[in-house]
Amino acid sequence: MIRIFLLLSFIFSVSIVKSQEIPFTVSENGKYYGHCVKIAPNEANSNLVQENSNYKKFYEFRYYRVDTQLPILKYQFKADKLSDISIKISPDGKTIAISNGYNASVLNAQSKAVVYETYGINNIIFPYLDNSFLISGSKNLILYDTYSAIVLRSYLQANHSNGYGKTWFSKDDQFIVQQKSKSRYNLWRTNQSKRISSQSADDFAFDYQSNRITFIRGLRIKAFSLDTMRLEYSQDLRSALRSFVNEKKLADKRTVIKYGEPILSKSGNFTIIPFTQDSRNSLLLYSVQKGDFKEVHLLDEPIRDLEWHNDSILSIQHENNTTTFLNLFDLTNPQNIDFGISDKKYQIDKGVEVSDDLSYFITPKNNFFNKGFSLNNIEDNEKIYTNKYEFVAIADSSKYLIVKNRKTKGIGVIKSFDLLNNKGTLFLPFSDTLTEVFEPVNEDVEPPVDFEPYRITQFKHISELKDTAALINLVLKNIVYSDSTISINTHLIDDDGVYYYGAGTEEWKHIWCNVLLKKGNQPIIQVTDFDVIEHRADVTIPNAVAVVMDHSGSMGEFRANKVQNEVKGFVDKKASEDGISIIKFDTRVGVESYISNSKFELNRKLKLNGLEGYGGGTSLLDGTNSAISVLKNSNGYQESSIIVLTDGYENGSYISKYELIRRAKKHDIQVYVVGFGQSVDKDYLRSIAFPTNGTYYEIYNTTDFEWIFTDINHKIKNYYEIKFKTDTIDQHQSILKVCITDKQKDTLALSFSNQPFKYQSKTKGKEGNLFEEITSKEKVDELISKEDIIDFSSINAYSAYKRKVTNQTNETDTLSQNIEEELEEINLSDIQFLNNSTVMVDSTLNGITKVKHFLQKYGHVEIEIVGHTDSDGDDDFNMDLSVKRADKIKELLIAEGVDSNRLSVKGYGELFPLLENSSEENKLKNRRVEFRVVYNDE
Known part of the structure; x- marks a missing residue:
């Protein structure tokens, strides 16, 4: 039987447990597989044997990569019996939750450590790619970090009715949806504590292309913009259905029509309404975009279930165990499949599994005579039967079948393609030997003779260029393009390393003297209506930077220490x-510091200890992805960037490069990659940086670390953007020329294709250079076929930062700022605690009274109470103590008459001290609570 999950696109992978069988699960992306087996006491580790527990039986969870069959981790625990064990894996396979029937452990597959323990498993929710997990309680939702389990955010107004409380992440991890009751859903943005919507509905669907969410209640459909949560359209299908029935009645007064429950497609763009007309089964297909119905006639056989496979493919299961696959864009050609499991006398397991790509389905045989399975080719109905293996699961985009070898009893994989094409079935067993990836240490190398990077040594206004004899250079940052716009981002740096600013004004726009564009095989045109946008660091705008350091074995102790000390200098x-933020990685990822603007805090968290705790392989993509998660959860910064320094290549990440780039672009985060040494894959690293509006840098030895961080920081904040339009999706060539004086001129020539990145990744092998500089003088001369621009009237020049700041200043922002400043004035040296306690010092009640008066003055404001500790005690104890301190203040405010719905709590332990914990007086000031405005609806 095909198991129907109407909300499958938002549900993490759930373990499949059959009576007396091994509990197992496959990650939603199909790349990871894990199962539990019983082990003897002599196989259990000594700590587990000595553990005082009511459970006396020992089990081991074994976790594998499907494509390599190599184990990733082993985790031992106690339970009463196999049937009590439940397993969940995050969709990306990086995080696992295992329950023994009572309590659950959350494991990080990279660090191979238990990061969190809770009761049960049903309240643990995993995002798709983010480095976090959500714990759902009866009255709250709390988001935790995957690596450290610190609290990232708590979500307000998350209470739900008994028996409900099911929670999902959207597939882009941008939203959290909670089923509050049978017919109501709550919605939050993951980076905001305040609930943004609560809708009466039976079901919902996200449309990521149109950036909206659709709710359905009965026959009423509502769709909201995800940006503003404004209602985009509302449709009541009852009147349309009445018209449909009336037309049927006009044709035959005796006709009888009965409707089933409407079912939303996965994007909400289609709604299916099953109906019977005089016992004949049909469907009504409603298109939201077109606003009309289309009738789809099916077989006379009654319908048992419907399932959306994507937004256009629908499978209809009939009572006679046949299934109809229906493509909504080809309604004239429904495909009827007979699974062949009706009228089987000895059939025990009638389950049918359909591959994700809809190319085949599996019918397991589980009777007294055989325990094999049949693989059925949907396209030609050809059936291949094998009795050598028992079927377990379909994995990795339908490329593999996980099976049990009936002879050896071992679990492994066979390739579905080989079986489909009668090429035999090579069984690849999962290995039981854990192996670590180790890399030989790379040494410094001499740079090439022509290696002369343009380093920024000082800044001067463009008007001062006439006073220097050093030649000006257009130094490429990157090029960013879509199907309609092109932005060439560049720096103006002379041979002495002087960066020239001020050329993004009306007074100086004339120096951008030529922009030429060749689209495909079309003639070269001159662009005379472009924008010159100057990105500057002289306007005080807070930026967030995550520094991601490769600590794989190839770095070696000396270079690892060198990088750490240079990061310290970057902080200072x-x-x-x-x-x-400071992050290290090998095959594991360690977040040493989350985003902080405190130099003291950053230096305290940065470990200057070489490769201690690292030294394995290289999970470059996971390290970068963790930086995205850190940055997207950080508020108060207008620009976000990542600096990745690596001397290796990718060999162990859970996230793909395409998914990583998509996340970075979604959150407007630029990735700057520094390739260190001659062995790096330059094309690979470039293809990470360029699509995110970042830059690729190249260095060769440890002396370069002394300037690289500072130079990147300058170039992140200072560049010129030359932006113009295109109406062609094809290969492009472009020329940018700058003319400051007769002697001070330079030309930049580029070749690129503005085809979508996903398409390029399929056609360019390793997704190599997404653009390249044209360095041949002959080729450049050939492209420069137009005289320099004379008329600059259609060219605009302005500062992006100044414009951004101006646009954000309004009356509401000023009012909110004043309210927050007033709250900060009572922040709250008055509220302090005794050591290792929630007992407050005598002056505390004065502070409580001040906060109460503040809340009475601003009746529309909600606040978050944040607890802190000093550095005494271990991290876990302090984190728990900080939450208890915040809870204590909440209780006192409620006792003073403050509405509890206006108060939320969070704890940060010892992470953010006011002062260095060097004296008892300083520690007393660090044992505190702070208050933060989290909602203001004025």
């Missing part, structure tokens, strides 16, 4: 308003 020189 940063602007006071800028925030920095």
Whole structure:
């Protein structure tokens, strides 16, 4: 039987447990598989044997990569019996939750550590790619970090009715949906504590292309913009159905029509309404975009279930165990499949599994005579039967079948393609030997003779260029393009390393003297209506930067220490308003510091300890992805960037490069990649940086670390964007020329294709250079076929940062800022605690009274109470103590008459001290609570 999950696109992978069988699960992306087996006491580790527990039986969870059959981790635990065990894996396979029937452990597959423990498993919710997990309680939703389990965010107004509370992440991890009751759903943005919507509905669907969410209640459909949560359209299908029935009645007064429940497609763009007309089964297909119905006639056999496979493919299961596959864009050609499991006398397991790509289905045989399975080719109805293996699951985009070898009893994989094409069935067993990836240490190398990077040594206004003899250079940052716009991002740097600013004004726009564009095989045109946008660091705008350091074995102790010390220098020189996060990776990922603008805090968290705790392989993509998660959860910064320094290549990540780039672009995060040494895959690293509006840098030895961080920081904040339009999706060539004086001129020539990145990744092998500089003088001369621009009237020049700041200043923002500043004034040296306690010092009640008066003054404001500790005690104890301190303040405010719905709590333990914990007086000030405005609806 095909198992129907109407909300499958939002549900994580759930374990499949059959009576007396091994509990197992496959990650939603199909790339990871895990199962539990019983082990003897002598196989259990000594700590587990000595553990005081009511459970006396020992089990081991074994976790594998499907494509390599190699184990990733083994985890031992106790339980009463196999049937009590439940397993969940995050869709990306990185995080696992295992329950023994009572309590559950959350494991990070990279660090191979238990990061969190809770009761049961049903309240653990995993996002798709984010480095976090959600715990759903009866009255709250709390988001935790995957690596450290610190609390990232708590979500307000998350209470639900008994028996409900099911929760999902949207597939882009941008939203959380909770079923509050049988017919009501709550909605949050993952980066905001405040609930943004609560809708009466029976079902919902996200449309990521149109950026909206659709709710359906009975026959009423409502769709909302995800950006604003404004209602985009509302449709009541009852009147349309009445018209449909009336037409049928006009044709035959005796006709009888009965309707089933409407079912939303996965994007909400289609709604299916099953109906019978005089016992004949049909469907009404409603298109939201077109606003009309289309009738789809089916077989006379009654319908048992419907399932959306994507937004256009529908499978209809009939009572006679046949299934109809229906493509909504080809309604004239429904495909009827007979699974062949009706009228089988000895059939025990009648389950049918359909591959994700709809190319085949599996019918397991589980009777007294055989325990094999049949693989059935949907296209030609050809059936292939094997009795050598028992079927377990379909994995990795339908490429593999996970099976049990009936002879050896071992679990492994066979390739579905080989079986489909009668090429034999090579059984590849899962290995039981854990192996670590180790890389030989790379040494410094001499750079090539022509290696002369343009380093920024000082800044001067463009008017000062006439006073220097050093030649000006257009230094490419990157090029960003879509199907309609092109932006060439560049720096103006002379041979002495002087960066020239101020050329993004009306007064100086004339120096951008030529922009030429060749689209495909069309003639070269001159662009005379472009924008010159100057991105500047002289306007005080807070930036967030995540520094991601490769700590694989190839770095070696000396270079790892060198990088760490240079990061320390980068922290010490940063602007006071800028925030920095510090991350290290090998095959594991370690977040040493989340975003902070405190130099003291950052230096305290940065470990200057070489490769200690690292030294394995290289999970470059996972390290970068963790930086995206950190940055997207950080508020108060207008620009976000990642600096990745690596001397290796990718060999162990859970996320794909395409998914990583899509996430970075979604959150407007630029990725700057520094390739260190001669062995790096330059094309691979470029193809990570360029699509995100980042830059690729190349260095060769440890002395380059001394300038690279500072130079990147300058170039992140300072560049010129030359932006113009295109109406062609094809290969492009472009020329940008700058003319400051007769002697100070330079030309930049580029070749690129503006085909979508996903398409390029399929056609360019390793997704190599997404653009390249044209360095041949002959080719450049051939492209420069137009004289320099004379008329600059259609060219606009302005500062992006100044415009951004101006647009954000309004009356509401000023009012909110004043309210927050007033709250900060009572922040709250008055509220302090005794050591290792929630007992407050005598002056506390004065602070409580101030907060109460503030809340009475601003009746529309909600606040978050944040608890802190000093550094005494271990991290877990302090985190728990900080939450208890915040809860204590909440209780006192409620006792003073404050509405509990206006108060939420969060704890940060010792993470954010006010002062260095070097004296008892400083520690007392660090044992505190703070308050933060989290909602203001004025």
